[in-house]
Amino acid sequence: MKILSWNCRGLGNQRAVDVLSHLVREKAPNILFLMETKRSIVEMRQIQADLPYRCMLAVPNIQRCGGLALLWMEEIELHVQTFTLNHIDALIMNDTDNPWRLTGFYGWPDETMKHNSWHLLKHLHTRHSIPWLCCDDFNEILNSNEKQGRLPKPMAPMQQFRATLLQCGLVDLGFQGYMYTWNNGHGGDEFV
Template sequence: MEEFRVKFDFDHCFSVDRVGRSGCLAVLWKNFIQCQISRYSHHHIDVIFSENNNVSWHLSCYYGHPERTKRRESWHLIRNLANISPLPWCIWGDFNDMMHASEKKGKHSHPQSLLDGFHNVIEECSLSELNLSGGKFTWEKSRGSSNWVREKLDRGYATMSWCNKFLMYNLKILHASVSDHEPIMLELCKPDISLKVFRLCFEKIWLKEPKFVKDISTIWNTIPVSHLLPKLIEVSSFMARWRKVFLS
C-alpha cells in the first residue's frame, strides 16, 4: 500500500492487512483533507471528516464477511457503526449482501433469509441506499459459461442527514479488467453540473413520444424519493439532451 500511495501521489495511508483470502482495507488521503481514523477492524475503517476544524461527518469503509455463516457478525457490525455518533453517516464498500432477489442473476437464487436479514438491518439503522449508476451488477464469476453468476455486492448507504448534506453526490460503477469486482466511485459533487442544467425546458409535444415518457419514468423511479434534488437534476439533464435531439 505504501508503494501505491507514492505512485498515486497521496500524502497519507492507513491500511488493515487481509486475513486469509479476504481482501485488505485501506484509506488514502491528501494533506488538504481534514480527517482522522477513529476505529478499525478487519472488516471496516471508520473515518471522521472535519470542515474548518469542526467535526462534520462520518464515513465507514466496509467489507462484509464473504462466508454466509458469518453474515450475522457483519450485520451486528453495521448496527454498532450506526450507533457510534449522531454525525451524518455514510457506509459503503463490498457488503457481500443483497437487498432483493433481482440483484442476482444466475442459476441459484440468493437465500430469502439472507435477503430479509440484511434488509432488516438497513431499516433498523434508518439508512437510505445511494443510487448507483453505470450498471446493475458489481461482481461476477464464470463469465461466458453456463455457470455465469452476477451480483450487486458493492454499494453505499447513508443517513438522511448525510444525504441532505451532499445533495449532489454521484455513486457510479467503473470498470476493471483484472478483478471479479467492478470498482465503485463516490463523488460528493458532480463535476459536470452547471447552472444551465437547472433551466428546465419542456415541450408538450414530447409527451406524444412513447420513448420520452418511458425514459423519464425510468429516471424518476430509479432515484430514491428522499433525494428530490438529484431527481430533478437528472430529469432536467435528460430533457436538455432530448431537446437537442428533437431539434436536430
C-alpha cells in the first residue's frame, strides 16, 4: 500500500492542482493526505473529481487558512474515527487480522500553540493500541541540524516534541532526498 502525505500550502491555483495530479499519477498512492489545502469542502470535491479517489473526508479551511483532506481508493477499507482542524484519524481494515491506524496530522504552526499539538497527539495515542502510522507536518523539528539559517532553534520546543513522540511510541522513519524541502521553517516527517 502506498501513502502520499503532502503539505500543499494551498490548492487555490491551477498550478498547485496540476502538481497534485502529477504526483498522484507518478506515485499512484492508495491513500492521499493533504494539509493546508486552504479549500472548502465544495472546492475539495471539485479537486477530487479530477483524481482517481472516490472516497474523501475533507476538513474545511477557516478564512483561507488550514484545511485537511484524506482521499482513498474504494478498495481500501478505511474507517475515519475522529477529525479536527489538525488531524484525521482512521483505521485501515483490509486485513481484518492485522488492522492498523493512520493519522494525518497538522501541528499548530504558531509557537505559542504547539502545546495543543502535543496534547492532541498524546490523546490520539490513548485511543488504540494497534500499529500506528502518523503522516504529518508537526511544524516542529527534532534536532537543530534540521534547520537552516542564522538563528538557532531554542532547545525547549524540540525537547517537548521529542518527549511527546517518546510518550506516544512514535519513531521518525527518516527520509530520502534533499533534507530542506520546505519554506519559512515549516517541514514534515513521517512517524510510526
